[in-house]
Amino acid sequence: MTHDHDLVLRPTQAQTAAALNPPAGRNGGDLVVETLAGLGATTVFGLPGQHALGMFDALRRSCLRYVGLRVENNAGFAADAYGRITGEAAPLLLSTGPGALTSLAALQEAASASAPVLAISSQIPTAGLGGGRHGYLHELPDQSASFRGVVKSVHTVRTQSQIPSALAAAWQSALSAPHGPVWVEIPQDVLLAPTSLPVVTAMDATPDELPPRPELTAVAADLLSRAARPAIIAGGGVVRADASGKLRQLAETLNAPVVTTFGGKGAFPWNHPLSLQSWLEDRHTTDFLEDADVLLVVGSGLGELSSNYHTFKPRGRVVQIEADLGKLESNHPALGIHADARLGLQALLETVSPRADDTAADRVRDLLSRVSERIVAQELTLEQDVLAAVRRALPRTSPSFWDMTILAYWAWSAFDPQGTNLMHSAQGAGGLGYGFPAALGAAAADPTRPVLAVSGDGGALYSIAELATARQHDLPVTWLIVDDGGYGILREYMTDSFGEATATELARPDYVALAESFGVPGVRTTPETLETDLAKALAAPGPSVVVLPALLRMFAPTHLG
Numbered sequence: 001m002t003h004d005h006d007l008v009l010r011p012t013q014a015q016t017a018a019a020l021n022p023p024a025g026r027n028g029g030d031l032v033v034e035t036l037a038g039l040g041a042t043t044v045f046g047l048p049g050q051h052a053l054g055m056f057d058a059l060r061r062s063c064l065r066y067v068g069l070r071v072e073n074n075a076g077f078a079a080d081a082y083g084r085i086t087g088e089a090a091p092l093l094l095s096t097g098p099g100a101l102t103s104l105a106a107l108q109e110a111a112s113a114s115a116p117v118l119a120i121s122s123q124i125p126t127a128g129l130g131g132g133r134h135g136y137l138h139e140l141p142d143q144s145a146s147f148r149g150v151v152k153s154v155h156t157v158r159t160q161s162q163i164p165s166a167l168a169a170a171w172q173s174a175l176s177a178p179h180g181p182v183w184v185e186i187p188q189d190v191l192l193a194p195t196s197l198p199v200v201t202a203m204d205a206t207p208d209e210l211p212p213r214p215e216l217t218a219v220a221a222d223l224l225s226r227a228a229r230p231a232i233i234a235g236g237g238v239v240r241a242d243a244s245g246k247l248r249q250l251a252e253t254l255n256a257p258v259v260t261t262f263g264g265k266g267a268f269p270w271n272h273p274l275s276l277q278s279w280l281e282d283r284h285t286t287d288f289l290e291d292a293d294v295l296l297v298v299g300s301g302l303g304e305l306s307s308n309y310h311t312f313k314p315r316g317r318v319v320q321i322e323a324d325l326g327k328l329e330s331n332h333p334a335l336g337i338h339a340d341a342r343l344g345l346q347a348l349l350e351t352v353s354p355r356a357d358d359t360a361a362d363r364v365r366d367l368l369s370r371v372s373e374r375i376v377a378q379e380l381t382l383e384q385d386v387l388a389a390v391r392r393a394l395p396r397t398s399p400s401f402w403d404m405t406i407l408a409y410w411a412w413s414a415f416d417p418q419g420t421n422l423m424h425s426a427q428g429a430g431g432l433g434y435g436f437p438a439a440l441g442a443a444a445a446d447p448t449r450p451v452l453a454v455s456g457d458g459g460a461l462y463s464i465a466e467l468a469t470a471r472q473h474d475l476p477v478t479w480l481i482v483d484d485g486g487y488g489i490l491r492e493y494m495t496d497s498f499g500e501a502t503a504t505e506l507a508r509p510d511y512v513a514l515a516e517s518f519g520v521p522g523v524r525t526t527p528e529t530l531e532t533d534l535a536k537a538l539a540a541p542g543p544s545v546v547v548l549p550a551l552l553r554m555f556a557p558t559h560l561g
Contacts (some may be wrong), residue, residue: 001088022198022338028191029058031163032120035202038061038164039171040092042120043444045079048408049095051122051138054191056093064091067444067473068116069437070465072099076106077434077463079443080115080181081401084424085445087242089116089174089182089286096122096188097138102147103432107150112428113263114240114324116174119151120167126187144185151179156186158196168205175207177323177340178336179240180391210323212339212347220296220319220335221351227294229316230256231276236263237299237323239341244268244420250349254298255357259285259362261306262412264299265423270416273552274529276366279413282310283558284370288363292316296333296348299341300329305412305427309559321345329352347449365384375555383410383552390415390454390480393534398449399442403435405456406488406552413555433462436479440466443475450476450538457508467518472542478537478544484551492554515545522547 032055036044043065048056059066069075072094079090094100100121110117123129123143124136131141140146141291144154153173155166163186170182224230238260244267251258251274258268259276268275277286286308289295293316300306301322310331318334321344328336337344375384387410394400396418402408402425417423424442426434439453455463460481470477482488486505493503515522522545525533530548537544 009502010482012304019100022196026061026165026195027054028186028193028195029054029056031059031197031200032167032186032191033058033064035164035203036091037206038200038203039168041088042266043067043082044091044093045082045441046093047075047099049099049122051124051188051238052093052095052099052191054188055120055122062527067469067470069440071463072102073104073106073433074437074463074466075276076103076117076119077109077157077437078444078552079117079436079439080106080110080113081424082117082283082445083110083179084113085399085421085442087116089171090441091119092117092119094119094121095138096143099138100143102384104146104150105429107147107181108430108476109153109426109429109434111150111444113178113236114178116277118167118170121182121183121185122191123187123298125189126385127544129158129187141238144183150181151183153182153354155182155184155223156503157184157190160190160193160197163190164203168203170251171203172205172207177207177210177241178237195210209343210338210340211343212321212337214347216335216337216439217347218336221348223294223319223335224256224296224348224529225353225355227254227355228292230254230296231292232256233261233289233295233300233302233306234258234264234267235261235267235298235300237341239299239421241299241340242420243342243345246345246349248272249388250345250352253349253352254462255353255360256355257288258359259289260540261300262425262427265415266413266417266420270418274364276364279368279371281307281557281559282371283308284367284374286312286558287368290315294319295467297321298345299323302331302356307331311559331428344432348356378555380553380555382527382550383407384414386530386548386552387411387414389527389531390452390534393538394452395450395530395538398452398538400452400454401425401435401438403453403455403459404430404432404456404489405459405482406492406554407454407456407482409489409554410552411454413417432459435459436463437466438472439477439479440470440475443477444460444473447476450478452480453477455479456488457481457485457511458487458506460511461508464514467515467543467545468521471519474542476542478534478546480534481547482552483508483511483544483549487549488552489554511545512546520545524549
């Protein structure tokens with residue numbers, strides 16, 4: 001009798017011949033790119049550096065497409081967006097020391113947003129590893145220590161034979177729920193040394209599944225089925241798990257209103273009768289959720305933004321389905337179910353009983369009416385008109401990427417993405433400079449549809465060099481820059497807190513002329529002409545810049561009492 005564990009895959013005669021006679025001229029870098037191709041990667045991002053040249057030399061002998069950016073952090077943002085759009089682990093090739101460290105902010109955003117990024121960095125020669133002070137260029141006593149608190153897993157390679165297995169383990173880690181960035185580092189001499197190892201072919205790195213425990217979902221289903229006023233908070237985990245269809249089915253079965261977090265935009269249809277939309281920074285919404293006798297939280301840790309700055313105090317029973325174990329019950333006591341959102345929702349669908357409720361849609365309409373009245377009373381017509389113009393100009397299937405700027409803060413609450421996995425921002429870690437390079441990564445993933453990036457003038461200067469990348473690769477990204485002459489949201493925060501702002505005003509360039517100096521068409525617009533100018537730019541092939549000089553204001557917060 002033959003048992004499964006006794007089965008061995010026998011190489012074919014051709015495979016054996018190829019393995020015994022690998023092509024000449026290969027080095028350790030070839031093992032890297034061969035492994036990436038074997039794992040299913042098609043596109044890599046990055047920036048070359050002295051210690052990483054072995055990897056970059058190998059790229060010209062591979063089938064991988066390379067998209068090079070001008071700053072490592074921007075390359076990280078591009079890889080982050082590529083991972084969000086495709087669900088693949090986007091490879092990010094980096095050099096040692098300063099090059100590696102410059103990517104940290106982008107990797108923090110990827111970790112916060114659960115975006116799969118496979119960061120592969122070079123290292124100083126093997127002889128210098130171990131914390132000694134050898135004086136190598138870019139030397140750090142322990143480079144991986146700088147990343148260990150940011151990424152999901154760290155993998156250090158010391159020999160060429162370790163490369164395929166280390167990359168496969170990292171790939172599997174990045175794509176197992178919750179997705180996230182991982183770190184692999186390979187010494188310079190390992191990358192440069194000639195190799196006689198066989199060409200790497202298909203690699204098995206199937207991500208681990210994370211199903212819920214059935215005894216927990218049975219309890220959750222009973223609670224939801226018997227609830228008088230159930231409600232659902234849907235976070236980014238629903239989007240990443242491609243579970244929006246299951247979420248809608250469950251909400252309709254339970255007649256439960258749904259609010260999406262800022263990271264969960266698009267997880268539930270915006271205009272559905274049960275949709276509370278995304279007005280989380282509003283006390284009316286907070287009160288509504290607190291009044292739920294059973295609250296299902298799916299794919300969210302109920303962090304600062306999702307809890308109206310921790311003013312949310314649920315009075316009913318909370319059921320939380322979350323893939324990130326560290327977020328389970330981290331802010332509120334709950335029936336915690338450690339599971340992927342898709343598998344958790346499927347288990348509930350199989351066990352809940354349909355719930356009749358003639359009042360749910362009326363309560364949703366009443367809440368949205370009160371939210372609208374609060375905003376209207378603040379006389380913020382300009383801001384609402386600008387956001388509406390952006391929505392009308394943006395094609396329904398086009399993704400958008402938003403930097404940390406006032407218009408993006410409005411969009412978190414008020415923008416209808418009109419689809420799942422179409423709106424992304426840097427609200428995970430909250431760093432500046434995300435919007436434009438992330439949009440470039442999304443355009444590299446799917447160049448058949450235009451992509452929108454939105455930045456303020458402060459954030460734009462973080463990534464202005466990537467206009468060269470957009471032009472070089474002819475990526476269809478339209479960059480809307482809202483120019484208010486400074487760090488607008490910080491100006492508001494400081495004025496509200498201290499009576500005046502300090503260090504928020506900026507000298508800035510002529511963004512239209514600057515774009516055109518890169519060979520990228522630019523136009524200066526007004527709130528009245530924004531829709532027309534933006535739609536025209538989005539419809540044109542290749543990159544473009546639209547500059548809107550405008551001083552926008554935020555709606556008043558409700559978490560300050």
